[in-house]
Amino acid sequence: MMILSTCLVRAQAEDNIWAFGFNVALDLNSGSPVELSGFMTSANEGTAAISDADGNLLFYSAGQQVWNKDHELMPNGTGILGHEGSGTQSVVISKYPGSDSLYYLFTLENYENIPWSTIGYLRYNIIDMSLDGGLGDVISTEKNILMDSFMGEKMVVVNDDGCGYWLVTYNWETSAYHSYRITEEGIEPPVISPGENPCGIIGEIKISPDGSKIVNAGDFESNIEIASFDVSTGEVSDFIVVNQVMPYGVGFSPNSEVLYINTEGSQLLQYDLTGYPVEATVAASEYTVSSSAGISTLRLATNGKIYSVNFFTTSIEVIHDPNELGAGCDFEADALMLSSGSVWIGIGASIAVNQNANMGSDLSIETYAPGLAATGEPSCIRGCASARFRIMRPDTDLEEEQTVHYLIEGTGVNGTDYEWIPDQVTIPAGSSYADIYIRPQVLPDLKVLRTVSLKILDTVGCSNNPIPLTILSDTVVILDSIYVSVVPGDTSICKGETVMLKAETNYEDYLIWSPDAALDPSPDVPVVYVRPDASVSYTATINVPWSGCDVEEDISVISISNETMVVNLDYTAYSDPICIYDTITLKANGGYSYTYFNRFNDVLGSDSVLDVIVPDRYYEYIVLALDERGCLDSAVVSVQAEPCCEVLIPNAFSPNGDGVNDRFGVVTDGHPEEFRLEIFNRWGERVFISYKPEDTWDGTYEEGTPADAGVYFYTVKGLCYGGDLFRKRGDLTLVR
Structure with missing residues (x-):
């Protein structure tokens, strides 16, 4: 099902002023970023700012202080228990549902107040903008309220299915997603969804603009977990994982169909999410947008572009057309050069805001209809789809019900009639939109090119110009409704890996997989899991008795490794205790090639034995190892040092x-x-x-x-x- 919008949606301006880095701020109210001065942030990563509905700054924070619009500390804006050092998404802001003056400030605090510790306590603060003469202040009785612990550096706020929000965090210890619904009554207990792939502490977590998908970048674990998100329940499900070395930043296109990942190796990658939830299809869609982008979080702006920073520089990068696949996304490395301040790897947290729409008397709708692809003259083609159209009014929330009638001019398309459901739609009170559907019906003997148009009338008779829907323009079409498609394609795996095979077909009852040995759960269901020990080819066959045609597709799964790779990492110290700035020797074994990183993901070396200096009380070193077959493993060692002052x-x-x-x-x-x-x-x-x-x-x-x-x-x-x-x-x- 394709979701098609019938209006141009304009996000409110609460997210149009960004404060991040070291005294850096951007104003996007004009549609293009304009540099601002006077901001007080001093942060490597996590920051947040919020404006009013007209784009006027209200306040901002880097997690330990809160500044008002005049860049002065709020009277009670110090002593906030936030992250000391650097945390990916260590602070976010949310509106308080039902209030025009209250806001939540959520923070992730260092574990046991250890500087640079990445294990965090989740806390909230409430800010009242009616205090301090309208400049705002933190309510003293609603300050540093503990909500949860063992949170990673991952936190995001999104709209729910009503007038509230979801705060979604990630527990690094249990690999579970904690979703807190925020309502007029306050913060509800978390909805806990166990994850399937440990994603660790560092890296961004993002939810798509349409609220349907969630992506978690597992930096040290070198994986990207993609799942479904339910805005009505807060549940996370249907997990797939894409392996990628040290992913960090996450960004979605405005249409929620394209994913962007920024890695510690300075790569900016693109994935086509229309293949979700088929893991191999998403992985195979990987496209390298840039191999020299800066390590950065990614942020979708209200102008539809995605921005990032180039660490330790004054450069702002931009993806101009993130809805477009491949080079058409139009990445620009030095789109804006800052005249003051500097950045590291954070560009600030987005604000979840309600959206409204502008539906004029002459409605203009940009859309497309589901197509049936012409295939020459085979015995079968790949079939049908449905589409949803959203009718929206300029009122953010209607006080009374409003009925919108629509007319259908024309009929179907080559070999197809289109059924519209229903012939009118009611936008209920308390909402601003309603949906209608179009469903194609295959007619095997009808081969005349047809057009369909949509005309919308409101209750007083105003209407838009007819909107033509281009369905099909091919001249030679032989139609049939039986199809099967198997994903992923031919796949190479390491020893012990499991592969999900999925047959996409409109006749599941007639599906048979072969060979059927070692299939889980059984050979007659669309989705099966295989864990082969040797090369093997699987076939999905559809045989509908009355159709007169068989459809089948093959896939080869090749096992290339007979051993399980395990990498070990240890160190040798030359003094007891280890003093800060002492040299130790790291030693890894179990792999073929190695790459060492520090806690900031700086590459330290590629030898199996490496001398390093311990620069802090608590420090971590990471090694990524590949064996000769290309299988990957990683290991982490923690080192504790003393100040030593004799x-x-x-x-x-x-x-x-x-x-x-x-x-x-x-x-x-x-x-x-x-x-x-x-x-x-x-x-x-x-x-x-x-x-x-x-x-x-x-x-x-x-x-x-x-x-x-x-x-x-x-x-x-x-x-x-x-x-x-x-x-x-x-x-x-x-x-x-």
């Missing part, structure tokens, strides 16, 4: 050039963030100063003259990683 100072040295005790300096077991060593002679004159522990005194003055033997005095002070201060003073003896 300082050792000798009391004498002899700079005589013999290579022993020739220099005086400070010995530390860590790497101070700040350091200062000063040495004075007995008259209080400074003879040496150093700002690094490794810079030591060789017993000479600045001009190179050797200093006299005797007693000197030193002071040393510094700041260790973690905030500990140290300060020492004493004397030393220069011996010659």
